[in-house]
Amino acid sequence: MTDIFDMIVKRKKRIALHTTELTLENAKVANGAQPGQFLHISIPYQTLRRPISIANVEKKKGLVTIILKEVGVGTEWLASVQTGTLLNVIGPCGTGFSIPMIANKLY
Numbered sequence: 592m593t594d595i596f597d598m599i600v601k602r603k604k605r606i607a608l609h610t611t612e613l614t615l616e617n618a619k620v621a622n623g624a625q626p627g628q629f630l631h632i633s634i635p636y637q638t639l640r641r642p643i644s645i646a647n648v649e650k651k652k653g654l655v656t657i658i659l660k661e662v663g664v665g666t667e668w669l670a671s672v673q674t675g676t677l678l679n680v681i682g683p684c685g686t687g688f689s690i691p692m693i694a695n696k697l698y
């Protein structure tokens with residue numbers, strides 16, 4: 592269910608130029624997340640949250656991975672956080688879909 596949560600940054604990896612992968616931990620968010628949904632992440636000193644899509648979920652470990660392109664103040668801040676940082680997140684947001692549903696349509 593969509594709600595407001597703190598998520599702890601567990602892993603951080605630079606995967607390409609100006610592109611960073613963050614893995615965040617919160618069992619409730621991971622358990623409720625579906626493909627196609629996003630997290631709405633609070634950025635210090637910014638009024639508006641920044642939407643970032645969910646790239647991967649490891650439900651058993653309570654982990655959600657996001658991938659961000661650094662284009663401005665919010666995404667640059669997210670790329671600068673250290674592991675252990677708490678992010679304030681609304682999520683999972685948006686209408687997700689299930690993989691079997693898509694697979695049935697493709698084949």
Ligand SMILES: Cc1cc2nc3c(=O)[nH]c(=O)nc-3n(C[C@H](O)[C@H](O)[C@H](O)COP(=O)(O)OP(=O)(O)OC[C@H]3O[C@@H](n4cnc5c(N)ncnc54)[C@H](O)[C@@H]3O)c2cc1C
Nearest residue numbers: 629641642643644645658659660661662663664665666667
């Ligand atoms: C549903 C959804 C899912 C998304 N998922 C992802 C995702 O998975 N990964 C991802 O990387 N992004 C994703 N985005 C995009 C991401 O939300 C934006 O890139 C992010 O909000 C930008 O915030 P920022 O603070 O970094 O940039 P901002 O500072 O808000 O700047 C955004 C853009 O405006 C330009 N800009 C800023 N200020 C000015 C100015 N004064 N004059 C001219 N131009 C200016 C910047 O150069 C930049 O190009 C998603 C967006 C949506 C709506």
